[in-house]
Amino acid sequence: MSKNxxxxxxxxPKRSINKPQVPDNSITIQRVKLSPEKNEIKIINxxxxxxxxxEQYSLANPQEFSPLINIIEEKFEEFSKSYDExxxxxxxxxxxxxxxxxxxxxxxxxxxxxxxxxxxxxxxxKEQLSNIAMWATSTEVxxxxxxxxxxxxxxxxxxxxYEKWWRVTTIGVNNIPTKGRALLVSNHSGGIPIDGAxxxxxxxxxxxxxxxxxxxxxxxxxxxxxxxxxxxxTGSVRASQENAERLLxxxxxxxxxPEGLKGIGKPFKQRYKxxxxxxxxxxxxxMKTHSPLIPVAVVGAEEAYPIIGRIDWLGKLFGAPYLxxxxxxxxxxxxxxxxxxxxxxxxxxxPIDMSKYDERDIEDDILINRLSENVRTHIQEMLIDLLKQxxxxxxx
Amino acid sequence: xxxxxxxxxxxxxxxxxxxxxxNSFIGSHIIKKLAGNPNYQIIAIDLRKPAISGKNIKFxxxxxxxxxxxxxxxxxxxxxxxxxxIHLAFLSGPIKNTGLSHELEVIGTLNxxxxxxxxxxxxxxxxxxxxxxxxxxxNPNFLTEEHPLASNTGMAYLRDKVEIEHLVxxxxxxxxxxxxxxxxxxxxxGPTINNFLTSYLASPVIPxxxxxxxxxxxxxxxxxxxxxxxxxxxxxxxIFNIVGKGVLPYSTVIKLxxxxxxxxxxxxxxxxxxxxxxxxxxxxxxxxxxxxRYTWLADGDKAKKIMKYEPRYSIKETIESFIGTQxxxxxxxx
Numbered sequence: 001m002s003k004n005x006x007x008x009x010x011x012x013p014k015r016s017i018n019k020p021q022v023p024d025n026s027i028t029i030q031r032v033k034l035s036p037e038k039n040e041i042k043i044i045n046x047x048x049x050x051x052x053x054x055e056q057y058s059l060a061n062p063q064e065f066s067p068l069i070n071i072i073e074e075k076f077e078e079f080s081k082s083y084d085e086x087x088x089x090x091x092x093x094x095x096x097x098x099x100x101x102x103x104x105x106x107x108x109x110x111x112x113x114x115x116x117x118x119x120x121x122x123x124x125x126k127e128q129l130s131n132i133a134m135w136a137t138s139t140e141v142x143x144x145x146x147x148x149x150x151x152x153x154x155x156x157x158x159x160x161x162y163e164k165w166w167r168v169t170t171i172g173v174n175n176i177p178t179k180g181r182a183l184l185v186s187n188h189s190g191g192i193p194i195d196g197a198x199x200x201x202x203x204x205x206x207x208x209x210x211x212x213x214x215x216x217x218x219x220x221x222x223x224x225x226x227x228x229x230x231x232x233x234t235g236s237v238r239a240s241q242e243n244a245e246r247l248l249x250x251x252x253x254x255x256x257x258p259e260g261l262k263g264i265g266k267p268f269k270q271r272y273k274x275x276x277x278x279x280x281x282x283x284x285x286x287m288k289t290h291s292p293l294i295p296v297a298v299v300g301a302e303e304a305y306p307i308i309g310r311i312d313w314l315g316k317l318f319g320a321p322y323l324x325x326x327x328x329x330x331x332x333x334x335x336x337x338x339x340x341x342x343x344x345x346x347x348x349x350x351p352i353d354m355s356k357y358d359e360r361d362i363e364d365d366i367l368i369n370r371l372s373e374n375v376r377t378h379i380q381e382m383l384i385d386l387l388k389q390x391x392x393x394x395x396x
Numbered sequence: 397x398x399x400x401x402x403x404x405x406x407x408x409x410x411x412x413x414x415x416x417x418x419n420s421f422i423g424s425h426i427i428k429k430l431a432g433n434p435n436y437q438i439i440a441i442d443l444r445k446p447a448i449s450g451k452n453i454k455f456x457x458x459x460x461x462x463x464x465x466x467x468x469x470x471x472x473x474x475x476x477x478x479x480x481x482i483h484l485a486f487l488s489g490p491i492k493n494t495g496l497s498h499e500l501e502v503i504g505t506l507n508x509x510x511x512x513x514x515x516x517x518x519x520x521x522x523x524x525x526x527x528x529x530x531x532x533x534x535n536p537n538f539l540t541e542e543h544p545l546a547s548n549t550g551m552a553y554l555r556d557k558v559e560i561e562h563l564v565x566x567x568x569x570x571x572x573x574x575x576x577x578x579x580x581x582x583x584x585x586g587p588t589i590n591n592f593l594t595s596y597l598a599s600p601v602i603p604x605x606x607x608x609x610x611x612x613x614x615x616x617x618x619x620x621x622x623x624x625x626x627x628x629x630x631x632x633x634x635i636f637n638i639v640g641k642g643v644l645p646y647s648t649v650i651k652l653x654x655x656x657x658x659x660x661x662x663x664x665x666x667x668x669x670x671x672x673x674x675x676x677x678x679x680x681x682x683x684x685x686x687x688x689r690y691t692w693l694a695d696g697d698k699a700k701k702i703m704k705y706e707p708r709y710s711i712k713e714t715i716e717s718f719i720g721t722q723x724x725x726x727x728x729x730x
Binding site: 137138139140141143144145147219222223224225226227228229232233237238240241242243246 | 533534536538540605607608609610611642643644645647648661690712
């Protein structure tokens with residue numbers, strides 16, 4: 001298929017040859033256990049590859065990336081299964097042991113000083129809360145800071161959004177290769193950049209190889225308190241040519257939003273109208289690393305946060321470039337910050353082969369601009385297709 | 397003296413090396429490795445006599461900050477027929493007297509560079525730090541040797557480090573025949589080393605910037621010494637980042653250390669540390685706080701590829717080896 005000068009190569013037949021990277025959890029790792037005192041992952045009983053102590057898996061090695069996925073999966077299952085019980089038992093404990101909530105002054109009054117002081121032991125409170133709060137972190141992270149235990153817990157929240165709130169329908173996830181590098185290019189919308197998180201969730205849930213996508217995030221987020229550490233721990237990487245190159249050289253999946261801030265901050269009446277695609281940095285990146293481009297269209301995010309205005313100076317207070325104004329925010333306070341439960345579609349287009357370009361083409365700015373524009377129109381067409389099929393914003 | 401691996405027994409030519417700052421951590425270990433090796437003739441330069449003596453070590457007490465000391469050193473280098481210089485006379489961390497620090501670090505280096513140029517030495521090896529890149533939110537996750545060094549920094553210690561790098565760069569340009577090696581080490585940690593970072597991490601309460609949790613890296617002291625031994629033994633012209641294996645978030649490091657951490661918003665942390673620094677109660681100046689706020693990881697791939705330097709300790713092992721002895725030190729057992 002040749003369209004706008006881009007050759008679209010289908011990888012579908014290849015997929016049947018390549019076995020999925022991680023076919024079954026039980027094959028590579030049988031049990032992953034979290035020791036409660038040290039928050040440490042222990043890999044017990046490796047069935048297939050028995051490794052010596054020296055060559056324990058390292059997260060930096062892309063071939064060995066699959067154990068990480070297993071850890072996230074296992075931890076997540078463990079966590080979500082016991083979530084209800086833990087919550088219940090915790091509430092029960094709190095009811096039983098009122099000292100957690102309010103100080104029991106009776107021992108102090110009756111002169112039992114030791115009993116009074118023992119209430120201040122934070123160990124007990126910490127132990128109980130750490131089951132629910134995201135306090136548990138791994139003592140091993142990959143070189144960009146992805147923390148498997150933290151991510152497994154964050155996934156619980158994103159899964160809720162994905163499954164229950166936005167009821168995301170994923171189309172064409174098999175266009176993403178089961179192995180090797182690929183650069184996902186997506187439209188960006190919706191006031192806050194939550195569409196990136198949904199793409200990551202969608203690939204992790206729907207793709208047969210359960211691949212981890214690394215989103216490239218705009219600089220400003222790394223100046224924002226809390227946001228930056230959350231992003232680092234869940235696997236996001238600051239958008240820079242060096243970082244993206246390093247990830248792709250290690251055969252990972254990277255998603256970029258070439259529209260950048262222009263995309264998420266555009267007013268509601270311009271919805272689904274793609275903005276300028278940066279300066280084509282992502283095309284150069286794909287050429288340099290010979291990664292296929294996979295166009296991604298996200299529908300539904302635009303209406304989740306209908307932006308009717310933006311307050312720049314108020315955003316600057318929090319280190320953000322602007323504060324979005326929607327019909328509900330900031331008028332209804334924190335309640336207004338809840339996104340609308342629109343119905344989402346995420347469509348992965350067929351990969352665009354970039355291996356035919358070589359070093360010289362990277363210098364050809366006109367070519368890069370043209371290719372970038374072609375990709376943009378391709379994604380725009382995908383968006384229009386999806387919008388044509390959609391009958392209702394909230395029910396799909 | 398035990399057998400050591402630094403001597404190339406094949407060549408009979410005696411290598412004549414000048415080492416400055418032999419009482420520094422790296423300097424003392426380099427001397428230890430070379431002492432007693434007949435293939436090396438060493439000129440040790442420092443203010444104090446090194447703890448190790450050997451037949452092949454000659455000690456000269458020279459203050460690098462004295463006026464006209466460059467001519468003295470040049471004369472010494474020529475007299476001793478020095479071919480290689482290892483410059484390690486640096487402070488182990490920022491000090492309050494920034495004037496003195498500047499004199500020792502920058503002017504001391506300048507004097508050594510002048511003398512080395514005058515004596516036409518064949519090889520010049522100098523220690524630098526990856527802190528010189530500066531901590532910034534817009535740094536790429538892994539800074540390569542080509543990345544520009546920090547500019548407009550408020551930290552005097554850092555400004556000196558960057559200036560030293562520029563001096564060395566100019567020296568290299570003026571003397572293209574000299575093999576100039578710069579080793580940029582990331583923070584060194586280990587059971588025996590004592591620098592500003594170890595005293596910072598040894599304090600019972602470690603500050604954190606509220607909402608920021610950058611990735612950090614350390615190099616184990618054995619790996620750092622090993623890198624210098626490799627660079628001293630063979631010629632590797634260029635700049636190399638020397639880092640350890642793996643990275644960890646700053647908060648996880650504190651957890652592994654078993655220390656209490658308190659999070660402050662940046663302005664409050666800055667003014668608190670300013671006060672403590674002026675009272676000599678803080679091992680780090682307030683400007684250091686940027687280094688626990690933003691990323692400054694260095695990419696060690698070049699040293700791995702060219703120098704064949706392979707770190708043996710992971711970051712977790714490095715931290716554990718440090719805190720293990722630190723606990724004993726706290727109990728006055730070590």
